[in-house]
Amino acid sequence: xxxxxxxxxxxxxxxxxxxxxKGWVRSFRANQFLALNDGSTINNIQCVxxxxxxxxxxxxxxxxxxxxxxxxxxxxxxxxxxxxxxxxKNIIIEGDADxxxxxxxxxxxxxxxxxxxxxxxxxxxxxxxxGAIMRLRHKLSFGIHQxxxxxxxxxxxxxxxxxxxxxxxxxxxxxTALDLNNPPKTEDGAIDYSxxxxxxxxxxxxxxxxxxxxxxLGLGKVYTFGPTFRAxxxxxxxxxxxxxxxxxxxxxxxxxxxxxxAEDFIKYVINYVLEHCDDDLAFLEDRQVQEDKSKPxxxxxxxxxxDKLKFIVDNDFKRVSYTEAIDILRNSKPNKKKKFKYPIxxxxxxxxxxxxxxxxxxxxxxPVILFDYPANIKAFYMRLNEDGKTVRAMDVLFPGIxxxxxxxxxxxxxxxxxxxxxxxxxSHEELSWYLDTRKFGTCTHSxxxxxxxxxxxxxxxxxNIRDVIPxxxxxxxxxx
Ligand code: 4AD
Ligand code: MG
Numbered sequence: 001x002x003x004x005x006x007x008x009x010x011x012x013x014x015x016x017x018x019x020x021x022k023g024w025v026r027s028f029r030a031n032q033f034l035a036l037n038d039g040s041t042i043n044n045i046q047c048v049x050x051x052x053x054x055x056x057x058x059x060x061x062x063x064x065x066x067x068x069x070x071x072x073x074x075x076x077x078x079x080x081x082x083x084x085x086x087x088x089k090n091i092i093i094e095g096d097a098d099x100x101x102x103x104x105x106x107x108x109x110x111x112x113x114x115x116x117x118x119x120x121x122x123x124x125x126x127x128x129x130x131g132a133i134m135r136l137r138h139k140l141s142f143g144i145h146q147x148x149x150x151x152x153x154x155x156x157x158x159x160x161x162x163x164x165x166x167x168x169x170x171x172x173x174x175x176t177a178l179d180l181n182n183p184p185k186t187e188d189g190a191i192d193y194s195x196x197x198x199x200x201x202x203x204x205x206x207x208x209x210x211x212x213x214x215x216x217l218g219l220g221k222v223y224t225f226g227p228t229f230r231a232x233x234x235x236x237x238x239x240x241x242x243x244x245x246x247x248x249x250x251x252x253x254x255x256x257x258x259x260x261x262a263e264d265f266i267k268y269v270i271n272y273v274l275e276h277c278d279d280d281l282a283f284l285e286d287r288q289v290q291e292d293k294s295k296p297x298x299x300x301x302x303x304x305x306x307d308k309l310k311f312i313v314d315n316d317f318k319r320v321s322y323t324e325a326i327d328i329l330r331n332s333k334p335n336k337k338k339k340f341k342y343p344i345x346x347x348x349x350x351x352x353x354x355x356x357x358x359x360x361x362x363x364x365x366x367p368v369i370l371f372d373y374p375a376n377i378k379a380f381y382m383r384l385n386e387d388g389k390t391v392r393a394m395d396v397l398f399p400g401i402x403x404x405x406x407x408x409x410x411x412x413x414x415x416x417x418x419x420x421x422x423x424x425x426x427s428h429e430e431l432s433w434y435l436d437t438r439k440f441g442t443c444t445h446s447x448x449x450x451x452x453x454x455x456x457x458x459x460x461x462x463x464n465i466r467d468v469i470p471x472x473x474x475x476x477x478x479x480x
Contacts, residue, residue, distance in 0.1 A: 003069065007040035010084065012074060019086060020071040021045055022094070024126060027109055028062050034088070036070065039125075042132050042283045046085040047072060058091060065097030065107040065126075114467055121471055122480070129287060132280040133460050133468055136273060140456060141225070143272030144246055147265055148223050153248060156215040156222045158208030163200055164434075166210045167379050168426060171232045172203035173241075204229035207449060208247050210381070210434050213410060216249035216445055217437050223248040225452075233475055237464040238353075238402060240453060242473040249447030255383075255392040255409040258446035259369050262396055262405050263317050266367075266450070271313045273459055274306065281306050288461050305461045308399075317367040322390065323347065325359060325370055334358050350377045353402045360397045367404075368397045380420050382408040394448065401458050407448020414438040 003020040004012075012019075023038030023045075031051040035044035047070050051059060062068065072088040079085075097107070106112045106120045106127060117124040124130040148155065161175050177197035178184065184195040193201040208224035215222045224247045231241065248261060273281065285305035292300040303311065320328075329344045334354065342352045351370075360368050373393040375384060382391035396405035411417045417438055421428060428435060456468040466472040471480070 005040040006036065006038045006043065006045045009045055009074065009086070010041065010043055010082075012084070015074055015076060015084070017074055018071065018089075019074050020069060021047070021086065022069045023067070025062060025064050025066050025068060025097075027064060031059060034062060034068075034070070036068065037126075037131075039131060042128060042135075042279050043082075046077065046079075046082050047088045048085055049088050049091065054091065058093065061093045061096055062091070063097055063099045063102065064109055065102045065105075066093060067095035067097075068093055114464065118466055118472070125470075128283060130467070132283050133456070133462065134470070135280050136277050136284075136460055137456050137468065139273050139277050140269055140459060141452070143269040143276075144225060144265075144452075146272070147268045148221075148248065151221070153221040153223050154215075154219050156208070156212055156219070156224050158205070158211040158215075158224045158226065160205055160227065161198075161202050162205045162211075163198075163202050164210055164431060165203070166205070166207040166381075168424060169206070169232075169379075171230045172206060173229050173231045175202045175204060206230055207245065209249065209447060209449065210431075212247055212249040212447065213381075213445065214433070214437055216251045216447065217441070217443065220252075221248070221250050235475055237466070238454065238457075240465055240469065240472055240474055243465075243469070244452035246450045246452055247447060249445065251443055251445045253409075253446040254444055255371060255394060255446060258407055258409060258448060259317075259319060259371065259394055262369070262394070262407065262448055262450075263367075266396070266404070266455075267313050269455070270309050270459060274309055274313070278306075281309070284460050284462075301461065308461070309459065312367065315366055317369050317396065318364045319369045319371065320359070320364075321372045322370055322374065323372065325351070325355075328359065328363060329355050332358065332363065334362065348374045348376070356395075356397045356402045357399075360399050360402075365399075367399070370395050370397060378408070380424050380426055381410050381417070383411045384416055384420070392446075396448075396450075398454075398458055400463075401454050403451075404454050404458070405448050405450045407446065409444065409446040412438060412442045412444055414442065 003022045006021055006023060009019055009021055021036060023036040026035040026037050026044050028034050032049055034047040034049055036047055037044045069092040070088050071090040072086040074084055075087055077083060077085040102108055106117055106123055117127060117130060125134060165172055184192040186192045205228055207228055208226060212222055212224050227242055228245045229242050288301055288305055326344055326347055333339060340354055371394040372385060372390045375389055375391045378391050378393045382393050384391055392409035394407050395403050398404040418428060453465050453468050457465055460468060462468055
């Protein structure tokens with residue numbers, strides 16, 4: 001039977017016409033007002049049930065969480081709160097939801113904590129909050145593809161299973177088809193991966209960058225957008241073991257072009273959701289206002305969600321070199337009483353998140369692009385500057401988030417790249433395919449990686465990364 005989605009019914013002007021809607025009961029008040037949601041929008045359609053003329057057995061089965069199909073006439077609503085409603089003529093229960101069972105779940109109509117929602121990750125998509133976040137997640141993803149397509153980029157589907165460690169940080173999940181209870185061994189007793197499915201040791205990708213570089217040096221402008229995996233033991237509200245990363249890579253772009261691209265790209269996708277997701281953003285904005293009421297002043301959001309997003313779109317990001325940032329941090333105190341937990345004593349140290357947040361939230365009060373980092377705290381593939389000690393790296397730091405983007409101009413000079421790899425003990429043989437790009441028509445090129453969940457976190461105003469991905473993977477958590 002043909003039915004209409006709630007979003008379309010709510011926008012319809014076809015009063016006095018018959019519609020069929022299908023969805024899940026969100027509430028049923030006074031045996032009369034049934035709020036139905038089908039996921040197409042944050043808003044419910046109100047269906048008015050004629051309870052005197054409805055079978056009492058059927059009425060009993062209209063309970064929160066049940067799936068129903070309702071056919072009725074669209075009318076202007078007399079009550080406040082909604083423009084239109086459906087006068088139900090025919091109600092079919094597609095799937096019951098026993099109220100006693102529902103009571104034990106997050107489907108029960110009361111306020112549940114986000115922790116509770118996480119424990120029932122398979123049901124949370126039926127809540128307003130998580131539904132709004134997931135619709136926004138989709139729209140952001142769509143806006144990302146749209147931005148690249150509009151600007152002449154090609155998507156490169158880089159492999160998930162790979163033999164390389166792009167970041168050289170050794171945080172990889174190993175992939176094996178060997179029987180690890182009884183693995184084949186080499187002469188010296190180590191597991192013999194040459195007998196494995198791929199005939200070598202492989203892992204889940206930590207970044208599609210190296211493969212994307214090979215594509216950029218042929219297709220010009222490319223991007224990857226896929227899952228990436230990090231076996232780092234980080235139990236924070238900003239880290240996941242499985243997250244999605246967007247990685248553009250552009251031939252003939254230098255670091256300045258790379259910064260321009262990152263800023264333009266981020267502004268575009270944030271503006272895209274401002275233009276296409278107002279209902280969900282409004283809901284999350286109200287939610288934040290409510291949540292903030294029970295928080296101390298210092299922890300409350302300083303701007304309303306949509307104003308915060310508009311601010312990003314309308315203002316330039318501040319570009320600051322690592323060296324300038326260190327000078328600022330050395331001469332600053334995070335507040336009158338407190339010093340940094342990790343004081344900055346010397347040039348060359350990596351910045352901690354407290355430093356990044358100070359720069360963005362207290363000092364500049366806008367997104368900051370830090371560039372020209374010390375070579376020895378960054379990955380092997382970044383282009384060495386003329387000073388011999390810094391590399392053309394850039395991190396985009398965001399208020400409330402910290403590092404949203406990490407990228408660089410790549411080392412395109414074969415001899416210097418090889419020297420660096422040798423110094424870090426990275427096998428030239430294993431990466432011979434990568435070195436080939438520097439042998440055959442090498443050129444200036446740059447790219448970056450944006451952590452998709454960190455962007456979703458910023459756009460939704462949520463505070464824990466585990467609440468913006470359907471099934472978060474983090475240490476100790478992969479139940480299904
Ligand atoms: O800074 P990262 O490690 O950079 C790279 O992987 C480069 N190869 C990217 C490139 O140049 N193509 O990661 C990029 C971004 C970070 O800025 C952060 O937003 C996100 O990925 N990220 C994570 N997000 C969630 N959980 C984690 N464990 C993350 N690790 C990095
Ligand atoms: Mg980084």
